[in-house]
Structures are given as structure tokens and as C-alpha cells.
Amino acid sequence: MKFLNHLTFGQYVPTESLIHAMDPRAKILGTVSLLTGVFLVEHPSAFLIWFFLLMIITFLSKLSYRLILGSARPVLILVIFTALIHIFFTGGTPLFAIGFLKISREGITMGVYMGIRLLLLVLFASLLTLTTSPIELADGLEALFAPLKPLGFPAHELAMMMTIALRFIPTLLDETDRIMKAQLARGADLDRGGLIKRLRSFIPVLIPLFVIVFQRADDLAIAMESRCYKGGKGRTRMDPLEWSISDSVAFTTCLALVLFLSWIDRSIW
Amino acid sequence: MSILVKDLVYIYHQGTPLETIALDGIELEIQTSRWLSIVGHTGSGKSTFAQHLNALIFPQKGEVEVEGMKVDPESKDLRKIRQKVGLVFQYPEQQLFAETVYEEVAFAPRNWGIKEDEIHERVEEALRAVGLNPSYYKRNPFHLSGGEKRRVAIASVISARPSYLVLDEPTAGLDASGRKDLLGLLADLRERGMGIILITHDLELALSCSEQIIIIEKGHKLCCGTPDEILVRLLRDHVHGLLLPETALLASKLVSEGWDVPLTSDELLLARFITEKVKS
Ligand SMILES: Nc1ncnc2c1ncn2[C@@H]1O[C@H](COP(=O)(O)OP(=O)(O)O)[C@@H](O)[C@H]1O
Ligand SMILES: [Mg+2]
Numbered sequence: 001m002k003f004l005n006h007l008t009f010g011q012y013v014p015t016e017s018l019i020h021a022m023d024p025r026a027k028i029l030g031t032v033s034l035l036t037g038v039f040l041v042e043h044p045s046a047f048l049i050w051f052f053l054l055m056i057i058t059f060l061s062k063l064s065y066r067l068i069l070g071s072a073r074p075v076l077i078l079v080i081f082t083a084l085i086h087i088f089f090t091g092g093t094p095l096f097a098i099g100f101l102k103i104s105r106e107g108i109t110m111g112v113y114m115g116i117r118l119l120l121l122v123l124f125a126s127l128l129t130l131t132t133s134p135i136e137l138a139d140g141l142e143a144l145f146a147p148l149k150p151l152g153f154p155a156h157e158l159a160m161m162m163t164i165a166l167r168f169i170p171t172l173l174d175e176t177d178r179i180m181k182a183q184l185a186r187g188a189d190l191d192r193g194g195l196i197k198r199l200r201s202f203i204p205v206l207i208p209l210f211v212i213v214f215q216r217a218d219d220l221a222i223a224m225e226s227r228c229y230k231g232g233k234g235r236t237r238m239d240p241l242e243w244s245i246s247d248s249v250a251f252t253t254c255l256a257l258v259l260f261l262s263w264i265d266r267s268i269w
Numbered sequence: 270m271s272i273l274v275k276d277l278v279y280i281y282h283q284g285t286p287l288e289t290i291a292l293d294g295i296e297l298e299i300q301t302s303r304w305l306s307i308v309g310h311t312g313s314g315k316s317t318f319a320q321h322l323n324a325l326i327f328p329q330k331g332e333v334e335v336e337g338m339k340v341d342p343e344s345k346d347l348r349k350i351r352q353k354v355g356l357v358f359q360y361p362e363q364q365l366f367a368e369t370v371y372e373e374v375a376f377a378p379r380n381w382g383i384k385e386d387e388i389h390e391r392v393e394e395a396l397r398a399v400g401l402n403p404s405y406y407k408r409n410p411f412h413l414s415g416g417e418k419r420r421v422a423i424a425s426v427i428s429a430r431p432s433y434l435v436l437d438e439p440t441a442g443l444d445a446s447g448r449k450d451l452l453g454l455l456a457d458l459r460e461r462g463m464g465i466i467l468i469t470h471d472l473e474l475a476l477s478c479s480e481q482i483i484i485i486e487k488g489h490k491l492c493c494g495t496p497d498e499i500l501v502r503l504l505r506d507h508v509h510g511l512l513l514p515e516t517a518l519l520a521s522k523l524v525s526e527g528w529d530v531p532l533t534s535d536e537l538l539l540a541r542f543i544t545e546k547v548k549s
Pocket of ligand 1: 291317318
């Protein structure tokens with residue numbers, strides 16, 4: 001029987017590395033530019049360069065390659081599904097057909113491209129979350145969206161909600177694991193029978209989980225209020241974000257790489 | 270009949286930066302109709318150990334055998350093992366879900382495929398054992414007090430009539446009288462032949478009620494013996510995070526001052542010896 005006893009997708013792994021030490025804003029902007037770059041790829045061999053880049057950043061962040069590649073496992077189904085959709089539903093001259101499904105050369109190329117693209121997107125994104133704590137991530141996003149505050153954009157509130165959500169996901173997974181085990185110990189049968197039977201058998205897990213979630217939310221709200229939390233206005237920070245030279249260098253490097261790679265992609269190959 | 274544990278090793282998140290060695294070579298034999306307490310500091314691996322006895326997690330190295338049935342993911346006997354070994358989790362009231370106390374307690378026997386008229390008998394027996402009378406049957410468990418919820422949760426495990434009952438920190442969050450009631454209940458079950466495995470960080474509690482005690486620290490078995498043996502051992506070598514009862518400290522102080530009193534954590538016994546000494 002498999003429990004939720006594995007690393008959650010992209011969960012922060014605290015280590016000391018160049019990448020971990022970067023300003024979250026630089027990491028977010030860098031990741032966004034890399035993700036854009038992945039979308040601009042046109043030539044298949046360019047994907048190799050992107051994978052190579054991923055490996056270099058992984059090396060710099062002192063994470064194991066197994067960990068980073070493993071972080072894509074939960075979305076592998078999605079990747080394959082996307083690839084299949086494109087293979088089957090892209091028009092073009094059909095090579096052969098299975099029933100009513102026509103498969104064309106364009107379809108296969110498109111499917112493989114989209115699959116690899118999505119995979120790269122997930123890998124780069126999880127590199128960000130693996131090396132940046134949820135708090136830093138939320139602070140970074142809040143700071144990046146701060147210019148929109150005068151327009152009524154709730155940057156602080158969104159960042160706070162994100163922090164809380166991210167903070168509670170591992171806790172909730174732990175709670176789910178614990179309650180599932182407690183019900184299994186009382187003989188519950190959680191993985192047999194048809195869909196309806198399975199859904200029904202999860203009631204003993206879901207009800208206690210909801211009770212705990214509401215209890216937790218209530219406790220948190222009271223704790224925040226009793227510490228005079230009143231939203232973002234006038235709020236100061238213990239660790240203000242500091243953008244250093246190395247962050248500028250890192251971000252500029254990312255940007256330059258993206259521009260350079262898409263230029264090669266278009267003009268040389 | 271017994272539970273055998275041989276060289277049990279369990280590591281969380283093996284091979285990742287979050288790797289934690291929870292159990293590191295535990296050896297143990299647990300008899301039915303005995304009261305064993307497993308004592309250790311928070312994080313020493315007690316809960317991880319408890320989940321092996323109930324086949325909720327599986328040994329990564331070593332073996333756990335419940336009455337000859339191996340705890341192994343491939344085993345056909347997993348449900349039989351879970352039926353033999355009842356496990357009361359820490360804060361068991363958080364697992365309540367049914368609309369009535371009766372349904373909650375009937376959950377386990379129903380899962381084990383017991384017939385309806387016998388279920389009724391078992392529910393009655395289990396609720397009587399925890400001291401809840403029939404007026405509770407139709408009540409909503411979520412509306413009960415904390416102590417009552419805990420009792421319903423324990424009844425919902427013993428209604429399966431396990432041969433062994435493992436309780437993970439069952440006294441956490443109970444007041445003194447709730448604690449006393451619970452220990453009384455466990456002593457009754459023990460009398461009726463159930464093996465009690467009490468997991469606690471409270472040495473004083475374990476000393477006061479067990480027949481055998483095992484101290485674990487950082488996943489290792491530190492020592493094991495009768496309460497008296499454990500007391501003597503712990504008076505000699507201090508174990509981090511385990512507080513000795515005041516009575517035992519007093520007794521040991523008196524002995525070192527040359528008094529002839531037993532090293533005990535039983536305050537009545539010690540008081541009797543002291544009075545005798547003072548009189549003579
Ligand atoms: N689900 C889990 N994932 C990762 N580590 C865990 C998990 N459960 C327990 N641990 C770790 O294993 C060790 C033993 O924990 P546990 O068995 O809960 O000890 P105890 O019950 O004695 O407090 C601790 O260091 C704890 O942090
Ligand atoms: Mg525990």
C-alpha cells in the first residue's frame with residue numbers, strides 16, 4: 001500500500017548554495033525568462049542545450065539530479081497526455097491512421113515538442129521552488145507586484161494567502177496520512193471496489209480532515225489577530241529583501257542566454 | 270503467542286536530504302496478556318515503531334512477526350494482523366467521523382465482517398468498558414467533551430476485540446482524573462487477557478503500571494526490564510529528556526544518606542518505610 005510518504009512535488013530543500021542564496025526576485029525573474037525561452041525553442045537540438053542548462057543550474061544549487069528529475073514524476077501523466085493530444089489532433093498530411101485517428105508527421109513533431117516543452121517548464125519551475133522557501137517566494141512575488149498596488153491589486157493579501165497555503169500543504173498531507181492510517185487500523189478498506197465504493201470509503205478520511213482543517217484555520221486566524229495583523233499597510237520586515245550585484249549578474253545572464261539561444265535557434269540552424 | 274521484532278530499521282525519506290533514521294535495530298518480544306510500556310523522548314521513534322506492529326508501515330530492514338504472520342507488503346495476512354493488533358493513535362478523537370457514538374464504535378467490527386447481532390454485543394461491551402452507558406449510543410460524537418471523545422475513540426478500537434492493544438500517548442491532553450480512569454480501563458483489559466503496549470514519554474506513568482518497560486532513544490533500544498530494574502538503571506545513568514519521579518529521587522537520596530529504604534517510585538511504599546524507620 002502506498003501512503004503519501006514521499007517528497008511533495010517541488011518541496012523546498014534547504015541547502016547552502018549560490019542559487020539558494022539569491023534574491024527571490026532575481027530567481028523569479030530569471031525563471032520567468034527561462035520559461036519564456038523554453039517556449040521560443042524551434043529547433044529540436046536546442047532542447048538538448050536547455051536540458052544542459054538545467055543540469056548546470058541543478059549542479060550550482062547542490063541538489064541531486066535524481067531529486068530534480070524525480071520532481072517531474074507527478075506531472076509525467078500530464079506531459080504524456082499533452083503530447084498525445086497534439087499527436088492526434090494536429091492537422092497535416094496523414095502518415096497512417098488508427099480508426100478515425102489520423103497521425104501526421106506534423107502531429108508527431110508537435111506532440112514531441114509540446115511534451116518536452118512542458119517537461120522543461122515543470123523542471124525549471126520546480127528548480128525555483130526546490131531552492132526557494134515558500135516565505136521567500138511569497139515575499140519576492142509581493143515585491144514584484146508591489147508597483148500594481150496603487151491600481152488596487154492586492155499584492156500583499158495574495159502573497160499572504162500563498163504563504164499560508166504553501167505552509168499548510170505539507171501539514172495537510174501529514175494529517176491525511178495520519179487519518180488514513182488510523183482508519184486502516186480500524187479495518188477501513190480504502191483501495192478496493194469500484195469508484196462509488198471507493199469514494200464512499202473515503203468518507204471516514206474526509207470528515208475528520210475537514211474538521212481538522214477548519215479547526216486549524218480558526219486557530220490561525222485567532223493567532224494572527226491576537227498579534228494585531230491588519231494587512232500589509234505599514235508592515236515592516238525582519239529580513240528586507242536585498243538585491244545585490246550577483247543577483248543582477250545572474251538575472252542578466254539568464255536574460256542574455258535566452259536571447260542568445262533563441263537567436264541561434266532562428267538564424268543558424 | 271507473541272509479537273516478535275528483530276533488528277528493525279526504518280528510515281524516512283531515505284536517500285534525500287530530509288533523511289531521518291527513526292528506528293535503528295530494535296529487538297523485542299511482546300507477550301499477550303502482559304503490560305509493556307515503551308518509553309522515550311519525543312522523536313525517539315515510538316510512533317514509527319507502533320505503526321509497524323499494525324502493518325501500517327513495513328520494516329525496511331529486519332522483521333516484525335505477529336503471531337507467526339510476517340509484517341510484509343506482499344503478505345496475504347495484513348488485514349488479519351490489523352485485526353489482531355488494535356492501534357489507538359495519538360489524539361484518537363481526531364479520527365471520529367460517524368453521526369452517532371454507536372456507529373463510530375461499530376465501524377471496526379463492521380469492517381472486519383462481523384455479523385450484525387454480534388456487532389451490537391461488541392459495541393455494548395466496548396462502550397461499557399470505557400464507562401459510557403447506553404444513553405450515549407445515539408449521541409453525536411462531535412458534541413461530546415474531550416475526555417468522552419477520547420473514550421469513544423478507544424472503544425472504537427477495542428470493539429474489534431484485538432489480542433494486543435497499542436496506545437500511542439493515550440494520556441496526552443487528559444486531566445489527572447481522566448488519566449486515572451484510562452489506566453484503570455487498561456488494567457481491566459489486561460486482566461481479561463489483552464496484551465497492552467503503552468507508548469509514552471512519561472516515565473512516571475510507565476513505572477506506575479507496567480510489567481515490562483523498554484526505553485528507546487534515537488531509534489535504539491537503550492534498556493529493558495521490570496519497572497524496578499529500569500528505575501535502578503536510570504538512577505545510575507541519566508537519560509536525556511526522561512524525568513525520574515520525585516519519589517524515586519527522594520528514595521535514592523535517602524539511600525545515599527545511609528537509610529535502609531527500597532529504591533521505588535511508589536510513594537505509599539516509601540512513606541511506609543520512612544514512618545517505620547522514624548518510629549524505631
Ligand atoms: N512521516 C514522517 N516523515 C518524515 N519523518 C518523520 C515522519 N514521522 C516521523 N518522522 C521522524 O522520525 C523520527 C521519529 O519520529 P516518531 O516515530 O514520531 O517519534 P516519537 O513518536 O517517539 O515522537 C523523528 O525524528 C521524526 O521527525
Ligand atoms: Mg509520537
